[in-house]
Amino acid sequence: MDGFYHVDQAMDTSPKDPYVISLIYSVVALFLLIPPQEVRSAGLTLERIFQNQLGSESLDFVGYHMRRTTLTRLVALLVPFGYFAILSLYRPDLLKVTFVYTGLLVSLAVAVLAIAFSLYYWRTKWASHPLARTLAKHGDNWRFVAGNINTEFRRIDKFTTGPTSGRVIVTESWLIKVGIFTVHVSKLSETVLALQNSALISNAQADVLQSVQRLSIKVTSANTAVGDFMIHVPGLEYRDFRSRLPFVHVVNVRGVTVQQTVGEQFVAAFIEQADRNNIYRLDPNTELDSCLGCMVARPDAKLVKLCAADEDGDCRNCRCRPQWCLSCMARWFASRQDQHRPETWLSSSAPCPNCRSRFCMLDVCRVVEDTAR
Ligand SMILES: [Zn+2]
Ligand SMILES: [Zn+2]
Ligand SMILES: [Zn+2]
Structure with missing residues (x-):
């Protein structure tokens, strides 16, 4: 050329x-x-x-x-x-x-x-527009379907989420995706949703808590004339989104985990950090009661001051034996923080639930039974 x-x-x-x-x-x-x-x-x-x-x-x-x-x-x-x-x-x-x-x-x-x-x-008064043809798949007269969608969209109880380039709207009987060039419509009574995957979208601050989970969901209709399409819903809004679809079946064959609240996102980040810290080897003969938080799990969190030398900083060494599981320790830690500023949690500290020695996330170790001993 x-x-x-x-x-x-x-x-x-x-x-x-x-x-x-x-x-x-x-x-x-x-x-x-x-x-x-x-x-x-x-x-x-x-x-x-x-x-x-x-x-x-x-x-x-x-x-x-x-x-x-x-x-x-x-x-x-x-x-x-x-x-x-x-x-x-x-x-x-x-x-x-x-x-x-x-x-x-x-x-x-x-x-x-x-x-x-x-x-x-x-x-042609829009009768030949692709959206009219999409709506015609949901009823004999596309104008009747359009009138129904317009009426439901005017109600204030509709659910809206997603970026402007792929807005997701749920009305009383419709699931709508508004894209830049296209609009997809599925009747709720005919809709099946499939969780496809989740991705963490980072915000400007490179912080685990600042990353937002985005779920990709495939929308399939029992009406075969209606093609499948993908929607994206933020993990934090999934619970709300799901509550608008009480009769819609959601398939999750890939086992996608939805981090629904800031608290749950924090628990995941807390455990991730604990796994990056040292592991704490425990004599397998040590008798441990179940976790004091949930009364179910085996305690697998041990506080060991690792963030600084013994006498430096605000953290103190805790001598308590493992009594809490990591998730409960994470929830305890979160409950001691400023609830309006979750972005500060990761860099903050909390008292040990038992001896009150302060600890930070660098001081949380996963307990592993030392079978080699
Ligand atoms: Zn627990
Ligand atoms: Zn302690
Ligand atoms: Zn510390």
Whole structure:
């Protein structure tokens, strides 16, 4: 393929450099289609710019998203043409390059088709829009289904979660996923959910507690005309999400564990830290009662001052024998912290439940029976 510099041999760093134009253009196009939070807050989204044309989501949910997805698809399909048009406007000499010339023609054809389709949707009063065809799978008349969804969406008790690029909405009888270019709909009475996997998404602070669990859930409908789709729900909101679907069956063949509360996330982080600390070898003949917290588990947490030398710092050496299991010790530790600032828990300390010596997370060891002894 001919390169940009086929025509101009010398490196050109002026604003007319095709690589500079390409870079600026792709950044602007990407920000317009998938705006990051900063751009969103500044109101530079397609939804904001065209709010008068799109109408109100709360009054006419289905109509709004038909207009919105038509707009986002149209813009996405106009992007290549815009690129080649600007490139040949600034650098007419590049039209001699086959790549630019062919690109301009092909992208022009795509743009014309995209506009024609958008007009066709509008002229047929949206009956030919993909969302109308999606809704038609749920009833004889898609407008009736749309009216039902609109009514339920207006109620304040609906559940909404997820990022703006993949919003999940649960109304009384519908599960809806609103994407940038598409909208998926499944009737709750026909829906089966399958937990696929969980991922920890880190926030700006690289802290275990600051990472948020994100669950990927596959939505399948008993109505075979409706295709499967994936939704993403934050682990912390899963319990709430699940409570909105009392009659929906959730399959978890992969054994995905849901960390539902900040407390449970902390317990996981606490045990993870304990496993990174030294292990505490215990004579297998030592008699241990069950954990004083849950009265069930075998005590497997031992406090040993490891964070600093014996006389340094606030932590003290605890001489108590193991009486608590790690999960209960974690819950005890969490209960002694500022409940409104979970981000401080990991670096904080707590008193031993028995002797009150202070300990931090570096001082918690897992108890292992020393069979070699
Ligand atoms: Zn316990
Ligand atoms: Zn103690
Ligand atoms: Zn310590």
